Amino acid sequence: MGSSVSHAATPPPSIPPPPQHAVGLAGVLPPKSEEKSERKVNWLNLPCPVPFEEIQREALMSLKPELFEGLRFDFTKGLNQKFSLSHSVFMGSMEVPSQSSDTIKVPTAHYEFGANFLDPKLMLVGRVLTDGRLNARVKCDLTDNLTLKINAQLTNEPHFSQGMFNFDYKGKDYRSQFQIGNNAFYGANYIQSVSPHLSLGSEVFWLGHQRKSGVGFAARYDTDKMVATGQVASTGIVALSYVQKVSEKVSLASDFMYNLMTRDVTSSFGYDYILRQCRLRGKFDSAGCVAAYLEERLNMGVNFILSAEINHPKKDYKFGFGMTVGE
């Protein structure tokens, strides 16, 4: 923080103006823009930080694409600017969590119908599956700064439904959130910008039925070229991530997670290429798992998706393909 202020004091070196008729590489590269003037940091006017749950969003977007196994077909039909319906078919294997180290895959096929209403002030998203499960998301701007978010998964089986209410308040250079969930879950978090690039946050939660509570701290340092985050929680988890934006089209990300209770260490490295006609994400991690996810734009609104995940130690090979039609 102090170093950025001291750099502002030294004047930037002057650059010679580019030649009129550019030769060689200079003709291909864009002209060097004026040096970004290092303004004195205005400590009273810091930018608003990202929400606490999105503190690792760049790393999650690059390292955790929605890998799947089987066939996936999504069709989104827009009826007007705000309202659209979606039909989605999935046929493949879903993994069932098991106690032993073997992976248990259950072949499933389902059709999902969804309706979306997107307004600047109100967003309603609902998805219902053939077995009666409903996924509902509501986001409502009660005032300019206060937002209510509701997230619910309702099932026909009793005691398996989940719901969460979030109240978000956005201040000038801070954000705070209060959460109420089923099973008497209460949580609150707060994040504050302490410098133009650094923001610090903390969260507490309380699980009523199991009488568990926890505290966590997080920090995020971001510039135009990189984002570094760190999170520590009293549940014994330490998570660090680093994303470097190498160019407009390429980002590299890495992620490290350490669980103090179970002494589990996981580290993964990935890349994210955002090109004109496709988006390719790949990663490999310390558990011996290599994955890749490709979204290729065949035509306006038609995307072809390929997903692959190879887990070498467990000998689990998952390949999937699909198509997305509509926005």
Next chain:
Amino acid sequence: MASRVSSKGKGKAARGSRGSGGRWTGRCVKEWSTWAMKKAKVITHYGFIPLIIIIGMNSKPKPQLSQLLSPV
């Protein structure tokens, strides 16, 4: 279910006779809020998607009913 109802009745009578109104109202509130949550869950489960469709069909520019049902 029958035993639950009878024990509820006995409990209420005993509490009423003892005169501790505070505990009885607290229990009432908890039972009514559980009942309300169950009803709200069923209503949301069946009514959320129709609600989105109704709000969407009434938004401007108003889409046609045929657009809702046709696959194209």
